[in-house]
Amino acid sequence: MPHPPRIVAGAEVTPLCDAVGAMGPAIRRPMAETFPGAALDEEPWILHFHCYLIRDRAGRVTLVDTGIGAADSPASSWAPVPGSLDAELAAAGVTPADVDVVILTHLHSDHASGAVTDAGLRFVNARHVVQQADLDVVGGEMLDRVVTPIKDRLHVVEGDEEVVPGVRVHLTAGHTPGHQIVRVGELAITGDLVLHPVQLADPSIHYVYDDDPERAAATRAEVLAGLRAERAILATAHFTDPFLPL
Template sequence: MPHKPRTISGVEVTPLCDAVGPMGPTIRRPLTEMFPGGGLADGPWILHFHCYLLRDPAGRVTLVDTGIGGADSPASSWAPVPGTLPGELAAAGVDPAEIGTVILTHLHSDHASGAVVEGRPLFENARYVLQQAEADAAQGAMLDQILTPIKGQLQVVDGDAEVAPGVHVHLAAGHTPGHQIVRLGELAMTGDLVLHPAQVADPSIHYVYDDDPVKAAATRAEVLGGLRAERAVLATAHFDDPFLEL
């Protein structure tokens, strides 16, 4: 079942839990290797895979990220497929056809694979919002199986933009070339800006699967510093609790 929603700036925000589980054996590594210098104890890292559903008073519906997808998704080699996003949406009382905007924070398989089912866009009436730098860097399965099927509905932005009333995207590169976060009032939906709570306390802690760990750490420090000054609320992708108040 979806988590309890919050109302932010008049918009109902519902965290959807697409899956819970560890990374599969193909890329599983000790936490000390995945977050070098983080001082974390070795042990299994159980990830929660969150997407976010936004419903405003005018009836507009926006989805942030689409999860890991089906059993045949590009995430199947390492993530706990299939994801349960369709069921989470149904439990929240939303049909995929009602969603007008889908924001993809980036094209890693656990954030974007649920956008396509059986070769067709799941959200048939939606614009899919992606940063230009992310689209330009797409390759392999994410290009062929995800980006190509949605290209007719793709809205590419370059940097900061308002993509729905009151909903803004902000380029936060480093984890991937076009990684973006999503802002709604005091809420920041952070994608993979932070992957482990240790990085909130110390943004300099690298993550081994960042495309550019140095840039990712600098971006994380800058963005979290600004959000902390605002006393913002984070809506995270992989923490146990989806909401974190700074």
């Protein structure tokens, strides 16, 4: 069942847990390498794969990220596929056809693979919001199996934009060139801006799979400082608890 929703700025935001599990052997590294300098214990890193459903007073339905996808998805080499997004949506009273807008925080396989099925586009009535900077660099399976099938439904943005009334995306480059977070009132849906709680205490801690670790760290420090000043609420992708007041 989905976690309880939060009401922010008149919208209902429901976390959807697509999967829980450790990284598979194809991508797993010791924690000392995954977060260099963090002095984390060498124990399995159990990730929660959260997506977020936003329903506003006008009845618009927005989904932030689409999870890890099917058993043979681009995430299958390392993530605990298949994801359970359809079941989580159903528990929240939503079908894929009900979704008006899909916002992809970035084009990594654990955040975007669920946008498609073996039959094609999953969210057939939704425009899919992606930053141009990520489209410029995406390749391989993510291009062939995810971006190409949704290409006619893309809403391409460059930088910050209100994509639904009351819902804004903000470019937060570093993890990928087009990584974006989503703001709904005091809530910030952070994608992979922050991967592990250790980065909240020290935003300079790198993550080995950031495209540009130095830029990611600088972006993380700047954005977190601003969110703390606002006393915002984080809605995280991979923490155990989806909501984290700052």
